[in-house]
Amino acid sequence: MQVNDTNKEFRPLIVAFCCNWCSYAGADLAGSSRLSYPADVKIIRVPCSCRVNPMFILRAFQRGADGVIIAGCHPGDCHYTSGNYFARRRMTLLFSMLDYLGIERERTRVEWISAAEGAKFSATMNEFAETISRLGENRRLEDLRCKE
Amino acid sequence: MQRIGVFVCWCGSNIAGTVDVEKVASSVAGEPGVVFTTNYQYMCSEGGQGMIRRAIKEHGLTGIVVCSCSPRMHEATFRKTAQAAGLNPYMVEIANIREQCSWIHKDKDEGTEKAVILAKAAIAKLNLNKPLTAGESNVTKRALVIGGGIAGIQTALDIADAGYEVDIVEKSPTIGGRMAQLDKTFPTLDCAACILTPKMVDAAASDKINLYTYSEVEAVSGFVGNFKVKIKKKPRYVNSELCSGCGVCTEKCPSRKAPNEFNMGLNNRGAIYIPFAQAIPNVPVIDPEQCIKLKTGKCGLCEKNCTAKAIDFTQKEEIIEREYGAIVAATGYRPISLENFDEFGYAHNKDVITSLELERLMNAAGPTKGVLLRPSDGEHPHEIVFIQCVGSRDTSGCGKPYCSKICCMYTAKHAMMIRDKYPDTKVHVFYIDVRTPGKNFDEFYRRAVEEYGVDYIKGMVGKVAEKDGKLLVQGSDLISNEQVHIEADLVVLAAAIEPDPSVRNIATMLTASIDTNNFLTEAHPKLRPVESPTAGVFLSGVCQGPKDIPETVAQASAAAAKVIGLLSKDKLTGNPCVAHSDELLCNGCSQCACVCPYGAIDYIDKEVNDHGKREVRRIASVNEAVCQGCGACTVTCPSGAMDLKGFTTRQIMAEVDAICR
Ligand SMILES: Cc1cc2nc3c(=O)[nH]c(=O)nc-3n(C[C@H](O)[C@H](O)[C@H](O)COP(=O)(O)OP(=O)(O)OC[C@H]3O[C@@H](n4cnc5c(N)ncnc54)[C@H](O)[C@@H]3O)c2cc1C
Numbered sequence: 114m115q116v117n118d119t120n121k122e123f124r125p126l127i128v129a130f131c132c133n134w135c136s137y138a139g140a141d142l143a144g145s146s147r148l149s150y151p152a153d154v155k156i157i158r159v160p161c162s163c164r165v166n167p168m169f170i171l172r173a174f175q176r177g178a179d180g181v182i183i184a185g186c187h188p189g190d191c192h193y194t195s196g197n198y199f200a201r202r203r204m205t206l207l208f209s210m211l212d213y214l215g216i217e218r219e220r221t222r223v224e225w226i227s228a229a230e231g232a233k234f235s236a237t238m239n240e241f242a243e244t245i246s247r248l249g250e251n252r253r254l255e256d257l258r259c260k261e
Numbered sequence: 262m263q264r265i266g267v268f269v270c271w272c273g274s275n276i277a278g279t280v281d282v283e284k285v286a287s288s289v290a291g292e293p294g295v296v297f298t299t300n301y302q303y304m305c306s307e308g309g310q311g312m313i314r315r316a317i318k319e320h321g322l323t324g325i326v327v328c329s330c331s332p333r334m335h336e337a338t339f340r341k342t343a344q345a346a347g348l349n350p351y352m353v354e355i356a357n358i359r360e361q362c363s364w365i366h367k368d369k370d371e372g373t374e375k376a377v378i379l380a381k382a383a384i385a386k387l388n389l390n391k392p393l394t395a396g397e398s399n400v401t402k403r404a405l406v407i408g409g410g411i412a413g414i415q416t417a418l419d420i421a422d423a424g425y426e427v428d429i430v431e432k433s434p435t436i437g438g439r440m441a442q443l444d445k446t447f448p449t450l451d452c453a454a455c456i457l458t459p460k461m462v463d464a465a466a467s468d469k470i471n472l473y474t475y476s477e478v479e480a481v482s483g484f485v486g487n488f489k490v491k492i493k494k495k496p497r498y499v500n501s502e503l504c505s506g507c508g509v510c511t512e513k514c515p516s517r518k519a520p521n522e523f524n525m526g527l528n529n530r531g532a533i534y535i536p537f538a539q540a541i542p543n544v545p546v547i548d549p550e551q552c553i554k555l556k557t558g559k560c561g562l563c564e565k566n567c568t569a570k571a572i573d574f575t576q577k578e579e580i581i582e583r584e585y586g587a588i589v590a591a592t593g594y595r596p597i598s599l600e601n602f603d604e605f606g607y608a609h610n611k612d613v614i615t616s617l618e619l620e621r622l623m624n625a626a627g628p629t630k631g632v633l634l635r636p637s638d639g640e641h642p643h644e645i646v647f648i649q650c651v652g653s654r655d656t657s658g659c660g661k662p663y664c665s666k667i668c669c670m671y672t673a674k675h676a677m678m679i680r681d682k683y684p685d686t687k688v689h690v691f692y693i694d695v696r697t698p699g700k701n702f703d704e705f706y707r708r709a710v711e712e713y714g715v716d717y718i719k720g721m722v723g724k725v726a727e728k729d730g731k732l733l734v735q736g737s738d739l740i741s742n743e744q745v746h747i748e749a750d751l752v753v754l755a756a757a758i759e760p761d762p763s764v765r766n767i768a769t770m771l772t773a774s775i776d777t778n779n780f781l782t783e784a785h786p787k788l789r790p791v792e793s794p795t796a797g798v799f800l801s802g803v804c805q806g807p808k809d810i811p812e813t814v815a816q817a818s819a820a821a822a823k824v825i826g827l828l829s830k831d832k833l834t835g836n837p838c839v840a841h842s843d844e845l846l847c848n849g850c851s852q853c854a855c856v857c858p859y860g861a862i863d864y865i866d867k868e869v870n871d872h873g874k875r876e877v878r879r880i881a882s883v884n885e886a887v888c889q890g891c892g893a894c895t896v897t898c899p900s901g902a903m904d905l906k907g908f909t910t911r912q913i914m915a916e917v918d919a920i921c922r
């Protein structure tokens with residue numbers, strides 16, 4: 114959990130779900146091209162953006178994540194042909210629900226990043242981290258956190 | 262409880278430069294399940310792998326986390342290492358602390374902190390890993406090649422040569438593709454037909470090769486080693502068994518209005534036609550759009566004149582179902598439409614032609630019997646202008662952003678052939694750059710300039726206008742910085758090439774991917790250039806990117822080698838990270854089957870034991886050989902029954918928790 118220490122500059126906690134075939138490879142390319150983005154971004158590898166269960170995102174917010182981004186192959190390029198379309202539809206629904214819960218719309222995002230787009234990966238993450246930093250800490254779901 | 266070993270790699274200074282590897286190892290020592298941690302210079306080296314194997318044995322590890330480069334790099338390596346020490350290969354997790362950490366963060370504290378978190382996430386996941394075993398499947402020892410151009414023919418010949426059965430599905434009435442339309446070929450200027458037709462004959466004669474011409478692939482299902490394909494055979498209205506190929510019918514047919522596709526519409530053909538003399542099979546087809554008998558019921562002249570009684574107006578479309586172990590896409594290309602290039606007047610001026618049309622005008626079997634005559638008035642052209650890069654390297658959006666690669670060479674070829682045959686003809690070539698990287702290619706181009714006196718002008722053409730039966734070409738010479746005006750008799754446009762439009766549909770059926778220009782994409786641009794990202798699907802020829810014949814043939818043989826390698830296996834091991842539904846939670850609602858892109862989910866009636874209560878229930882059952890492990894079904898399932906092995910809901914949640922801790 115992020116400690117809200119007033120002496121320390123706010124560092125957002127960002128979870129990025131990346132599909133194995135496009136975006137995770139795009140992140141690798143950003144790495145091998147030494148295109149930096151903030152260390153606040155932590156990547157979780159999933160086979161396809163359609164593997165991302167809305168529960169994962171709720172869980173992340175509940176555990177104190179400040180932003181969640183899902184990155185998949187471009188429409189039409191999904192390794193599994195249609196997975197990213199499912200992801201897009203599901204996330205549209207989830208994001209509007211999160212919005213309703215009072216979690217700012219900018220804290221969640223879906224991006225299409227191909228294996229060749231290392232530069233786009235890095236630019237997207239920089240921009241997302243900046244947005245989240247501007248929004249500050251996300252405590253909305255954390256309050257609901259249940260102890261195990 | 263697992264017994265986990267954590268191995269932190271330095272990758273020389275690649276990781277150790279920005280991540281304190283020792284600190285990573287010591288920071289995770291207290292994580293649940295972790296009983297051993299260490300770090301080493303190069304984990305993937307024999308020394309590093311030996312260290313992992315020893316630690317597994319000495320500490321009785323049940324799983325390992327390697328903190329190193331991307332799993333896309335060495336996951337397979339470390340799985341093998343674990344397996345060699347007696348572990349299940351799926352008890353391995355990789356924390357990517359190079360590409361996604363040390364290489365992008367400069368501050369060592371920050372890098373180390375992130376590396377520790379990534380390691381903890383991998384440990385959390387590994388704590389929930391279960392040993393997985395891949396299923397095995399059989400291999401159907403037969404290949405399918407889609408497209409019968411030089412690429413498809415070469416691939417099929419090589420596969421057949423290795424002793425495997427191969428079918429070619431070609432959508433047009435004959436195999437041969439674009440190469441059959443060419444006259445002579447660079448850089449040797451040997452005649453295309455002389456080198457192509459023997460290969461066509463070999464393909465037809467081979468007892469291992471089966472040709473489905475005038476046919477298309479309708480549907481593809483299955484997976485590597487076990488594809489099921491539906492092939493649609495369009496009706497030829499001619500019985501191939503009875504036809505002797507005499508061609509009398511084609512002469513008698515009174516319907517003569519259809520543009521002759523083989524001659525690029527430069528003349529017409531009958532409703533019943535054989536595309537060209539050496540077509541294979543040498544059996545005519547009836548074009549139902551043009552045939553008077555099929556449209557009005559009258560005529561039937563071909564039928565009356567066929568002594569072999571081969572004409573059959575009752576023929577129907579046929580669907581053939583076959584199984585294949587491997588599929589090769591070889592669907593080739595076409596020149597782009599020039600409707601966006603009005604400045605050259607292609608649409609309204611008969612004497613503005615494309616290079617492929619010129620091939621037909623130069624060809625002895627073409628509409629002018631090889632005599633170069635202007636399409637408008639049948640006169641010999643005395644001054645000819647070639648314009649290169651029409652629609653290639655075009656970032657304006659009218660054409661294609663890429664280089665079509667073959668145009669510089671074939672334009673030099675055309676210019677040279679014309680100067681050779683008609684030395685009194687003046688030939689000008691407008692070019693942006695001349696690109697000739699290939700064996701003997703630059704020498705070829707220089708011959709055009711130096712020996713044949715072809716006038717190369719670096720610059721663009723702004724407009725081609727008609728003036729008193731001549732074509733006024735207005736362009737600029739970038740070297741002398743002058744405007745150029747040429748009164749030409751013939752203008753030849755080197756139109757860009759693009760993938761055959763049917764490739765989009767083919768790619769969808771094969772679940773192969775295409776790039777923004779519709780070329781099929783390879784599994785890796787450098788290291789796996791003839792495989793598609795979909796297992797068992799291979800690429801051959803221009804469908805993958807612009808190429809000339811030598812490159813096409815090289816790629817065709819490479820694809821064949823890959824197919825042969827696959828077909829030579831008796832069993833294939835699958836991917837064990839597949840979906841699985843919990844029979845006690847599943848309520849048989851069918852939601853999962855609706856989203857599965859591979860049709861991997863069936864419903865079965867099964868007796869289940871629900872806490873002592875035995876009953877027969879309808880539940881989802883995943884075909885592990887067909888499931889590709891995307892996970893779409895897992896999220897759709899409303900009862901939480903469906904999960905994905907290797908990426909279970911709990912595993913991913915554990916990673917989320919570890920990162921957000
Ligand atoms: C004007 C011109 C001049 C050229 N001159 C030369 C030269 O001198 N030397 C040289 O090396 N190269 C030359 N080339 C390039 C050469 O034509 C190509 O390299 C070669 O033809 C590529 O072969 P291919 O089999 O990949 O494609 P294609 O020849 O296009 O063959 C593809 C085949 O697949 C079939 N097909 C397409 N879609 C489907 C489908 N969905 N189902 C079933 N079948 C399908 C098509 O009908 C076709 O028969 C020239 C090209 C042009 C345009």
Ligand code: SF4
Pocket residue numbers: 839840856857858859860861862883887888889890891892893894895905
């Ligand atoms: S994981 Fe994907 S491929 Fe496998 S059964 Fe589920 S939806 Fe089908």
Ligand code: SF4
Pocket residue numbers: 842846847848849850851852853854880881897898899900901902903
């Ligand atoms: S969606 Fe879930 S509950 Fe419904 S049939 Fe599939 S596995 Fe069973």
